[in-house]
Amino acid sequence: MKPIKQLLHFVYHQAMSCIFPVAIFGTLALSGIVEVPFMYRYDAILLILLGVQVLMYLSGLETRDEIKVICVFHVIGLLLELYKVRMGSWSYPEPGFTKLLGVPLYSGFMYASVASFMCQVWRRLRMDMTGWPGxxxxGLLGGAIYLNFFAHHFIPDFRWWLTALVLIVFWRTWIIYRVLTVTYRMPLTLAFLIVGFFIWLAENIATFFNAWKYPDQHLEWKLVSVSKxxxxxxxVIISVIIVAQLKHVKAGRKTAR
Known part of the structure; x- marks a missing residue:
């Protein structure tokens, strides 16, 4: 019975950590099936997601610090979206009043949902790390990864070199998480891959319901390339670096007190 109890505890906290991502993709799916009255779909999605964030904060599901992290990721994601849409990597074909240079403002929440999950699961499973590279x-690796998302349109794509660097820099880094009274650990790079795979699955759902479209999906929907x-x-590495560093800073402040 104990393994089953641990599994249920783990699944429950994983599910609770996914409330905001589920809200996003649920809204995308529902608004793709049911016509939103009196307003454009993209505008309605933004209002709904803002409402979800307010409710999560007021209910205590998210803390003030977690809201701050989500806002940071919203800005980071929106900047990337603005650039990628301008370069033709994908597009948002539907109209909306809350679009900036062809990008709906709700799109930043899709990146922020990753941060929301990170913060939630970190707190709920009392996570920590060993072998953090500092x-x-x-920071330099995270900055190089983010820069490569922009620069590969003009210079060679260094993603595979950066992936190799990730394996080198984080080869000693393990995630420690706790399920009830039992402590587990997992290589951080494996966690990167697992989360990346599930985001890819969510991306397929989002494009199926026309949240955005890749160039090869305009005539008919196709599976998003596995290379994504x-x-x-x-x-995800950028997300973990920022969240982990903020957690370390916060822990340092508590120790100093």
Whole structure:
């Protein structure tokens, strides 16, 4: 019975950590089937997601610090969206009043949902890390990964070199998480890959319901290229670096007190 109890505890907290991502993709799916009255779909999605965030904060499901992290990721994601749409990587074909240079403002929440999951699961499973490479190495690598998302349109794509660097920089880093009274651990790079794979699955759902379209999906929907998993793998690394560093800073402040 104990393994079953642990599994149920783990699944429950994973599910609770996914409330905001589920809200996003549920809204995308429902609004793709049911016509939203009196407003454009993209505008309705933004209002719904803002409402979800307010409710999560007021109910205590998210803390003030977690809201701050989500806002940071919203800005980071929106900047990337603005650039990628301009370069023709994908598009948002539907009209909306809350679109900036062809990008609906709700799109930043899709990146913020990754941060929301990270923050939630970190707190709920009392996570920690061993072998963290430190801010200089992790920060420089995260910055290089983010820059590559922009620069590969003009210079060679260094994602595979960066992936190799990730394996080198984080080869000693393990995630420690706790399920009830039992402590488990997992290589951080494996966690990157797992989360990246599930985001790729969610991306297929989102494009199926016309949240956005890749160039090869305009005539008919097609499965998103498996190569996108590597992109999400690298994006998750940026998320973990920022969240982990903020957690370390916060822990340091508590210790200082």
């Amino acid at each position: 801010l200089p190495a992790a 998993i590597s992109s999400w793998f690298l994006l």
